[in-house]
Amino acid sequence: MKLSEINVGDELPPLSVPLERSDLVRYAGASGDFNPIHWNERFAKEVGLPDVIAHGMLTMALAGRLVSSWTGDPGAIVRYGVRFTRPVVVPDDGSGAVVELGGKVAKINDDGTIKVNITAKSADQGVLGGASATVRIPA
Template sequence: MTVRLSEISVGDPLPELSVALVRSDLVRYAGASGDFNPIHWNERFAKEVGLPDVIAHGMLTMAVAGRLVSAWTGDPGSIVRYGVRFTRPVIVPDDDTGAVVELSGKIAKINEDGTVKVTITAKSADQGVLGGASATVRIPA
């Protein structure tokens, strides 16, 4: 999808996105990132440290949420700023379904320089998992 500045308004929603994460995704992400913390793959260890189950890497959750914006703009390179606060972990059960991260967003501001601020909502198991998530993107006029 290619978005044009002339086609959008403040308050417009972005197309929603749902992303499923299963345990094998966590293993692949651990290999790519080098983050082999056992809370992301070892259920026994995760429970021993007080978690309800294995959790997704925070940075993986952040990356998944960023897909909402890059899918909307059609160009990952259009994202000039992106930030989130991690508010709750994404718990990934050991089954075929895993966890689903539900993503939505809306246009919060159109800046004078032609960039657009997008606010992002990320939920898993009906609970917010990211706070203050927003991206600034540059899109063609």
């Protein structure tokens, strides 16, 4: 992909990522985040959550994967940010949750970088707000 082939309004190929409790356990081990809201249903409910929730940084990483898959190079991302608006609830029902990700080219900057706006939903509700990435694509 070349910069000259990209236009404002272009949509990134969508990404759908299933999450089960076992994914959360693996992420906890990799990240060192063993907060019981990510694996203990009883504890999660005691603190007011509907069920176990995915790590926010895992959700953010999935949105980053959407962009890096599109660019073909994780190093092309020069800026990336999100706001966490709603947790991804991961029930222990054999199906878990699905995070649906999409993106759209919002702006091509004068310096040749591209701003991509990202959407992330789970259970038909947005889970990230203000999510965007700035990427640099070779001319």
